[in-house]
Amino acid sequence: MASTSFSTIQSQITAGITSQFQTPMKEGQVVHGTIKKLYPNQTAEVQIGNQKVIAKLETPLKAGDSHFFQVEKSAPELQLKVVTGPLTQGNTMAQQGQQLLQAMNLPKTTEMQAAAQFFIKQQLPVSKDTLMQVEQLLKQLPKDITMKTALETIQKIIEMKLPLTTSMLQTVLSGKSTEGLHTILQNLQAQLQQDQTVTPALKNNILLNLQKIAEPFNAPAAGAMLGKQVEILQNQQLPLASRLPILQVLKESNILLPTASLTNPTPDTGKEAIVNSAGDQLLKLGQAAPGEKAQVLEQLRNWVSQHPALTTSQKSEVIALLKNDNQTNQMQLVNNALTKVFAEQSQQAIFLKDMNGLTPKDHLVSLLGKGGTIDSIAQALQQVTDISKNPASSNLVTQTIVSAEQQVMQQLDGKAFEHAMKEVLKSLGFGYEAKLGGNSEEIRQLASQLKPQIVELLQNQTISSAVRESAEIVLGRMNGLQILSNENGPQHQLLMQVPLEFLGKKMDATLEWNGRMKEDGKIDSDFARIMFYLQLDTLEETVVDMQVQNRVVSITLFNNDQQLSQFAEKFKETLKVGLSSVGYQLSGVFVKTFEEQKMASILKSKPNMYDAQGVDIRI
Incomplete structure (x- = not known):
């Protein structure tokens, strides 16, 4: 099932953080800026994205004008060079993109124009080399990936200072996917069972692990x-x-x-x-x-x-x-x-x-x-x-x-x-790299985890192409989830997927946790935002959005089943008592359809604001 509804909701979470993201500027990069104030000695206050900087300009400019600037020096003082004349206020994004590409002497291909417009819209610094790399990535996109999705993923890669390569793009795209792990693990299992090139010991170990994941109870x-x-x-x-x-x-x-x-x-x-x-x-x-x-x-x-x-x-x-x-x-x-x-x-x-x-x-x-x-x-x-x-x-x-x-x-x-x-995550081996520097007992236990077993499998050059492709998809998903789990100062994001099976039914759960760390390095349990994206046999696509502010919990359920609100009401008191027993207060449980959420997104006139006091996103 497509994950458009989840993306719509998830974008509200990331909007506030992304809009406040401050990308360090490097020499050679081009940025879009507006002259706010002029000072003596050709110094000016320039609005670049969401940040204001004091920069040394090569030529006198007029306050209020917008230009594309190239970073000549970033330290000890920021020096900017004008690369285009004043941008007309009525210029469309496409026209601004054309001006930028012309100033940088870059070809005006469809992919290049899309990349330029995206960087301008997101107000991100960009270099000529970066645009050329992005163009090549966009030309090689699989048919099922839209250019918009790819550009959003590329932005994430740049923010995390990762290499702009095809393999990295595929890895991060896989991590963002809400397609269930059940499907790709079953594909790997089927390919392994038919393959005769994998050593029996490794093959049996992987199949045993896949069985553990499928049968956590x-x-x-x-x-x-x-x-x-x-x-x-x-x-x-x-x-x-x-x-x-x-x-x-x-x-x-x-x-x-x-x-x-x-x-x-x-x-x-x-x-x-x-x-x-x-x-x-x-x-x-x-x-x-x-x-x-x-x-x-x-x-x-x-x-x-x-x-x-x-x-x-x-x-x-x-x-x-x-x-x-x-x-x-x-x-x-x-x-x-x-x-x-x-x-x-x-x-x-x-x-x-x-x-x-x-x-x-x-x-x-x-x-x-x-x-x-x-x-x-x-x-x-x-x-x-x-x-x-x-x-x-x-x-x-x-x-x-x-x-x-x-x-x-x-x-x-x-x-x-x-x-x-816990059993599924242990068997999958998420984050096994962190244990490689541990004691001998921890390293010995790694041999029973799926991820290092897949790494060993892919080192074998004789395995069939079908097995290799299935194994690479599984490994790419695991790596993508790890890459997307990151920290930005005190703010942390954790993304994981867990395939669960019980009562004869399968459930794929995607969990995104956004919160902050306290000074002692421990999670601040008073403030958090947790999103659960679930694929259920009966209720089908379901999203649970849980916000915690000063230990007060608000839960919103997104599902198209019109009767869900009646069922939710029956469990509300039990949930309230359960949360109270661990020191939390339930403020409310709300049920919405995905269509209602989309309308709310359209009507929202202001972006979500990031609250520095600890609330992750203000809705």
């Missing part, structure tokens, strides 16, 4: 499934016919020890586990010297009593086994109890994290001896998922999969979508 569902299977296995009241298939699946997937049995399904593994996990706490108890055991028991009691993922009854159940240090078979009893409660919470509190960022499923896997690192937990869950989904699996095992997926769907909330977005 796979790990939570796997955790819920494992929890259900362990719960069945531990229930001695169930018949052997129900428990035996589960035992076989978990042993086959290497989740349980070979010594696991129906009478003792989850024996204490005694293996190292991730710090502050349940497995780590149990290991400390097992390794405690006799004189230290009472102290370790006390620490474990405190750990259990303060754990946010456990219910009051579950805490009491475990703490009852930690009363003294001479209980017979205490280690196995505590292990069984911890395994039981975290198996339950892997289904009931799927997305809840503790103070160390661990979910119940992470604690469960750590107790089963496979939780040495976050990566090993993920691998263990993937193994049990793969084997459980084997067509030869029993009906009972299949039922645990269905039950787990239902549990995940029932618990989709803010934490769930936070998890999904």
Whole structure:
């Protein structure tokens, strides 16, 4: 779907900032200026764009006249040379462009005239070389890119001091596109599956990553499934016919020890586990010297009593086994109890994290001896998922999969979508370059991210042209989003796209955040402007515009569904309470169609003004 409506709304955000952008002038550049005041010694105040400068002029001029000037010197004082006579006030943009091209001795091609008129209209300094570069870029434009879009993108490239090349233009254009990442990632997946020139290891790694991106809730569902299977296995009241298939699946997937049995399904593994996990706490108890055991028991009691993922009854159940240090078979009893409660919470509190960022499923896997690192937990869950989904699996095992997926769907909330977005962004590898200078553990983790894998793929000169083209499109989109995420003094802009899939539906989300940084380098959460551009299966094209001013939140929804305002009203109170719980006040929720927005843009007589006190855009 075309993104014209999003562009219309987005232009209001950028208009204020762009109009205030001050481009440093360099020697050789040509600028459009108006003489405001004359001073002695051929010095004058010249209005150039939105800024006034004091410049030394080569020849006497008349106040009020407009000219094209060439920058002779930029330091220590600005010196300007007149390159055209006074511009008539009634001159059209086309006529001014003709004068500029004639003065610079440049050809009057269609592309050159369009470039000259654009720079004049935007009041940007331009050099002869720049115009020649822009002309060549415009001559090579793809058919689906308009000259207006290309020139706006070129302006962005110049502002960011990036090279004016075809590849850079394509990269930034790709970053500005709101076409979903789902489509281009699926194209890459299809091309890879058919290609025989890519090394099997790299091919499998990329396909695995694409699968992770397409299934962000796979790990939570796997955790819920494992929890259900362990719960069945531990229930001695169930018949052997129900428990035996589960035992076989978990042993086959290497989740349980070979010594696991129906009478003792989850024996204490005694293996190292991730710090502050349940497995780590149990290991400390097992390794405690006799004189230290009472102290370790006390620490474990405190750990259990303060754990946010456990219910009051579950805490009491475990703490009852930690009363003294001479209980017979205490280690196995505590292990069984911890395994039981975290198996339950892997289904009931799927997305809840503790103070160390661990979910119940992470604690469960750590107790089963496979939780040495976050990566090993993920691998263990993937193994049990793969084997459980084997067509030869029993009906009972299949039922645990269905039950787990239902549990995940029932618990989709803010934490769930936070998890999904983080998982997708992690798998995509946005900004992996920033981690290249990090520690060895961070660098090792880069190998599992899509972006560095695509970079490695493109270094292979033998891959097919179809795979190369698909990979370049994906990489161009990622690089474009990074380039467009920039800072202008204290003001920062972040642009990202996240392909999400849940409930059998796909959603492409584009997010643009504009805000400022405080003196300590942290984001100022009191002021921000956030735009969400969404492609939804049912509501289709939707834009959410959220403004935060002094922690007061105003939300405008843009969609052509006439019934959306009725649905929005139902959730307004819930939204108000949710924002209040984190220190924000809701001022209102407004619903508009895209046509209403276009009319508002036409009727608006004044450009949006940038508020230096912190409000990003004044509407």
